[in-house]
Amino acid sequence: MSRPVRVRFAPSPTGPLHIGGVRTALFNYLFAKKHNGVFYLRIEDTDQNRFVPGAEQYIFEALEWLGIAPSETVGKNEKFGPYRQSERKPLYKQYADQLVNSGWAYYAFDSAEALDAHRKQHEAEGKTFIYNWHNREKLDTSLVISNEETEKRIAAGETYVIRFKTPVNETLHLHDSIRGDLKFETNLLDDKVLFKSDGMPTYHLANIVDDHLMETSHVIRGEEWLPSMPLHSLLYKAFGWEAPEFAHLPLILKPIGNGKLSKRDGDKMGFPVFPLEWKSEEGVSSGYREKGFFPEAVVNFLALLGWNDGTEQELFSLEELTQKFDLNRVHKAGAKFDPEKNKWFNHQYLQKQSDESLAKAFAPTLFEKGITIENNKLVRIVSSIKERANFVSEFWDLADYFFVAPTSYDEKAAKNWKEDTPNLMQQLISVLENVGEFSSANIETIVKDWMTNNEIGMGKVMQPFRLSLVGALKGPHLFDIVELIGKEETIKRLEKAIATL
Ligand code: GLU
Numbered sequence: 001m002s003r004p005v006r007v008r009f010a011p012s013p014t015g016p017l018h019i020g021g022v023r024t025a026l027f028n029y030l031f032a033k034k035h036n037g038v039f040y041l042r043i044e045d046t047d048q049n050r051f052v053p054g055a056e057q058y059i060f061e062a063l064e065w066l067g068i069a070p071s072e073t074v075g076k077n078e079k080f081g082p083y084r085q086s087e088r089k090p091l092y093k094q095y096a097d098q099l100v101n102s103g104w105a106y107y108a109f110d111s112a113e114a115l116d117a118h119r120k121q122h123e124a125e126g127k128t129f130i131y132n133w134h135n136r137e138k139l140d141t142s143l144v145i146s147n148e149e150t151e152k153r154i155a156a157g158e159t160y161v162i163r164f165k166t167p168v169n170e171t172l173h174l175h176d177s178i179r180g181d182l183k184f185e186t187n188l189l190d191d192k193v194l195f196k197s198d199g200m201p202t203y204h205l206a207n208i209v210d211d212h213l214m215e216t217s218h219v220i221r222g223e224e225w226l227p228s229m230p231l232h233s234l235l236y237k238a239f240g241w242e243a244p245e246f247a248h249l250p251l252i253l254k255p256i257g258n259g260k261l262s263k264r265d266g267d268k269m270g271f272p273v274f275p276l277e278w279k280s281e282e283g284v285s286s287g288y289r290e291k292g293f294f295p296e297a298v299v300n301f302l303a304l305l306g307w308n309d310g311t312e313q314e315l316f317s318l319e320e321l322t323q324k325f326d327l328n329r330v331h332k333a334g335a336k337f338d339p340e341k342n343k344w345f346n347h348q349y350l351q352k353q354s355d356e357s358l359a360k361a362f363a364p365t366l367f368e369k370g371i372t373i374e375n376n377k378l379v380r381i382v383s384s385i386k387e388r389a390n391f392v393s394e395f396w397d398l399a400d401y402f403f404v405a406p407t408s409y410d411e412k413a414a415k416n417w418k419e420d421t422p423n424l425m426q427q428l429i430s431v432l433e434n435v436g437e438f439s440s441a442n443i444e445t446i447v448k449d450w451m452t453n454n455e456i457g458m459g460k461v462m463q464p465f466r467l468s469l470v471g472a473l474k475g476p477h478l479f480d481i482v483e484l485i486g487k488e489e490t491i492k493r494l495e496k497a498i499a500t501l
Contacts, residue, residue: 003217003242005037009063009070010207010221012044013055016278016285017062019337020222020252020261023302027249027330028220029068030303033322040214041070043084046206052280056084062275066295067318080214085206092201095209095239096162096194100142104238105194107142107150107160114140132190133168154197162195164204164231164238172230177218177247177327184230192231204228208235211244220247220327223334247327250306251334261337271339292391293342297349301342305335315348347390355383361392371403377484384476384484402484405493406471409501413473416463417501424461425468425494432494438487444479468497 009025011017025041032039041063043056056074063069070076074083082088099105108131110118115131118139122129129135137143141163142150154160170186194205201209211219219232226248236243252261255269263285266273275298276287288298299318309316309324316324350358359378366373373381385398431450435443451461466478469490475481482490 003215005032005035005217006040006215007032007037007218007220008040008042008211008214008216010042010044010210011059012047012050012203013052013059014047014050015052015055015280016274016276017055017059018263019273019275019288019302022062022066022275022298023252023305024220024222024249025063026066026068026299026302027307027325029070030321030325031218031220031327034325037217038072039068039070040072040080041074041083042210042214043074043086044203044206045084045086046200046203048086048200058276058278065289066275066299068299085201085210088206088210089199089201092195092206092209093199096201096205099164099194099238100162102238103165105162105164106136107154108136108163108191108193109140109153109158109160111159130190131163132166133187136163136165136191159197161193161197163191164194164235166191166231166234172233174229174233174246176226176229177245178250178330179226179248179332182229186230186234189230204231204235208232208239212236212239212241216244218245218247220249223248223251247330250331252305253334253336255337255339265337269339271342292393293346294349294353297342297345300349301345305337306331315345343390350386350389350391353386355379355386358382358386358392358395362395365393365396366403369403373403380480381484384480401470401475402481405489405496406469408471409467409497410472413463413467414501416459417467417497418460421460421464421501422498424456425464425498428461428465429491429494432482432487432491435487438483440477440479440483443482447479464497465494467501468494 007028009021009028011021011025029039031037041059043059045051045056060069060073072079072083074081096105100107115129119129131139143165166189167186172184172186174182174184176182192204193202195201210216229246229248233243233246253259254261254265256265261273263273266286272286272288272291274285274287275289277290278285278287289295296318299321300314300316303316303321303325304314307325307330309326310329353361356379359375359382362382363378366378381399381402382395385395388398389395427450428447431447432443435446447461450456451458462478463473466473466475466481469478469481469485485493
């Protein structure tokens with residue numbers, strides 16, 4: 001690698017950052033860390049019509065939450081600042097001029113109406129209008145008038161654009177780190193607009209100028225930018241600048257069917273496509289953070305969308321990813337998005353949390369319900385149910401019986417409540433009343449001794465006992481439940497079951 005690694009994430013703040021954009025940011029982050037380079041973030045807001053308030057802040061917050069914040073960006077180590085393209089506006093004109101002067105670009109004065117008429121006429125003839133080599137000399141451009149005439153029209157305030165003059169009859173041989181060698185025919189390209197008379201550059205010009213000025217070594221971005229690669233590499237050539245290496249990441253595909261993952265897929269199947277919740281006039285879109293995903297889990301599943309380390313390993317910490325990530329192991333083919341697998345990742349990361357921190361996360365739910373409980377008990381409750389949970393938000397449904405007596409009993413389970421059950425449960429109450437040290441192990445020994453001594457079958461006691469406490473035949477080790485609920489409450493629930501069932 002010849003140049004020091006400097007890579008960027010260059011989103012346009014046109015709405016909430018899509019999960020695909022987050023994956024692009026992540027791969028850039030990993031690549032930078034792997035090569036002791038810099039990951040910076042540049043805001044590409046030259047298209048003021050598409051500007052959405054709050055979108056920029058959202059991007060920063062999302063990357064911060066995921067633990068992959070850039071080391072240079074707006075307001076942070078602005079070594080090559082400003083990092084917002086709208087604030088770099090005065091800088092681009094000279095580069096557009098440079099291309100005009102060297103013959104790589106030209107002025108075009110065609111009005112929107114004129115272009116529309118050309119388009120319609122082509123359509124009528126069954127053709128597509130492309131602004132390029134085959135008609136640019138028949139259009140209203142500086143290529144067919146004198147320099148004086150061009151200057152006069154500009155000075156008179158005519159609106160214009162500056163277009164790239166794509167070379168004719170060339171085959172471009174380009175290289176993409178993921179896709180290998182690629183060939184593009186210049187005759188198929190159109191003469192893209194680089195600059196407009198309102199003084200704003202378009203994406204293409206600003207992107208290349210900034211990648212150069214900010215010393216970008218690698219451009220790692222989504223596959224949707226692959227069609228721009230020939231123009232971008234020609235722009236580097238036109239400026240006489242060393243081009244960065246390109247790597248176009250595979251698309252993220254719908255869980256079912258073909259095509260790119262969209263917000264609609266998420267809405268239909270009930271999973272977020274945004275890292276954080278996004279509120280707009282159109283409503284609220286859910287986010288991974290608000291859904292209760294751990295940022296580590298999101299990073300982990302995103303890393304595997306299009307990459308693996310060549311083994312079967314699926315769980316990677318961010319630290320591990322920064323060591324193992326390799327562009328050579330990124331696939332070309334689209335990566336299917338699997339919402340069920342995402343939950344599996346969250347499940348795995350939930351198990352890795354300490355019981356104390358999970359108890360802390362669960363506590364507000366209890367507080368809202370007016371339930372108070374000693375912390376060490378709560379920690380044990382959480383520890384006993386977390387194995388069944390994908391999210392902390394599921395804790396209440398998995399553990400409610402620790403805090404409130406069942407209000408109903410599972411019908412199927414209630415079939416185990418036989419004629420002699422009330423009598424047995426009454427006897428069990430007397431046994432429990434006499435237990436001294438009310439610990440799970442001690443209660444278990446005493447209850448089991450009582451059953452053995454009286455030749456009472458396990459099933460006859462344990463199932464109705466669990467049903468009385470939980471309301472169903474679910475939950476962790478029964479005697480743990482008994483201890484955590486406490487003697488008094490256990491007896492109360494047994495009495496209630498005898499009276500009800
Ligand atoms: N501003 C472009 C975007 O919104 C950046 C594309 C690129 O990385 O070159 O994705």
